[in-house]
Amino acid sequence: MTETGRVTLYHWEPNANSGKPMLTLFEKGVAFESHYLDLLAFDQHKPDYLAINPLGTIPAMTHGDLVLTESTAIMEYVDEAFPGPKLMPPDPVDAWRARWWMKFMDQWLGPSFSMIGWSVFIGPSVRSRDPAELDAAIERIPLPERRVAWRKAISGAFSPEEMAESQRRVALGIGLLEEALGKREWLASDSYSLADINGFNLAYALPLSQPHLSNDTLTPNILRWLRAIYARPATKACWKMGRTDMAKRVTILESEPA
Numbered sequence: 122m123t124e125t126g127r128v129t130l131y132h133w134e135p136n137a138n139s140g141k142p143m144l145t146l147f148e149k150g151v152a153f154e155s156h157y158l159d160l161l162a163f164d165q166h167k168p169d170y171l172a173i174n175p176l177g178t179i180p181a182m183t184h185g186d187l188v189l190t191e192s193t194a195i196m197e198y199v200d201e202a203f204p205g206p207k208l209m210p211p212d213p214v215d216a217w218r219a220r221w222w223m224k225f226m227d228q229w230l231g232p233s234f235s236m237i238g239w240s241v242f243i244g245p246s247v248r249s250r251d252p253a254e255l256d257a258a259i260e261r262i263p264l265p266e267r268r269v270a271w272r273k274a275i276s277g278a279f280s281p282e283e284m285a286e287s288q289r290r291v292a293l294g295i296g297l298l299e300e301a302l303g304k305r306e307w308l309a310s311d312s313y314s315l316a317d318i319n320g321f322n323l324a325y326a327l328p329l330s331q332p333h334l335s336n337d338t339l340t341p342n343i344l345r346w347l348r349a350i351y352a353r354p355a356t357k358a359c360w361k362m363g364r365t366d367m368a369k370r371v372t373i374l375e376s377e378p379a
């Protein structure tokens with residue numbers, strides 16, 4: 122039975138895991154209450170939010186009495202529980218391809234993007250704060266692996282081997298994306314799907330963050346795909362919800378092909 126009631130999304134910027142359910146809700150035309158959590162202020166580990174998601178990670182969504190976590194599973198729930206355009210392809214092979222890409226992004230490529238992002242952005246953003254306060258904030262993090270990630274980001278302790286492996290995966294992932302988008306208009310099928318929403322949230326800033334690997338000459342299909350997603354009204358509305366410079370990176374997609 123489908124749940125009824127108000128939808129509230131607990132999210133950070135339109136980016137990565139937060140951006141996935143945000144953009145899905147906009148594409149489906151589902152009205153939702155936005156509850157912004159400032160990840161850099163450690164809002165996600167405060168008692169009010171831990172009462173919603175005891176793991177202390179973002180995003181989470183409530184629908185009536187139901188509490189949902191895990192961004193990709195939330196996207197699939199939103200697609201199935203609400204009217205609006207279907208965002209999982211009806212053809213079984215296309216649906217398999219959509220799930221293949223989402224799994225690849227979530228488990229293999231995403232963590233590498235994330236490690237690079239945490240080392241160049243998250244760590245430096247909080248590093249100058251009072252060390253005792255930072256230590257106390259980290260001690261409040263429920264998941265041990267997130268405590269490790271925060272400590273490494275703050276002290277710049279991701280090893281050269283870890284960073285090199287992340288760069289290797291990013292380069293390989295860009296190659297696979299370019300190849301797939303040379304075969305069809307969208308990532309999984311001939312229609313826009315959750316795989317595109319998932320992929321865009323990780324890859325929208327590629328031309329800015331990896332300009333030597335992703336640009337109009339080397340990866341024309343990736344650039345075509347990113348610009349087509351950025352041009353959608355739902356994407357524009359979603360990215361307007363950004364509050365920091367992180368979300369502004371999407372404007373790189375306003376540039377014309379070289």
Ligand SMILES: N[C@@H](CCC(=O)N[C@@H](CS)C(=O)NCC(=O)O)C(=O)O
Pocket residue numbers: 137138139160165177178179180190191192193262267
């Ligand atoms: N697998 C989870 C991962 C959630 C996750 O780790 N989110 C990050 C932000 S993208 C987070 O909450 N980080 C905060 C922290 O580690 O303190 C999902 O897809 O929802």
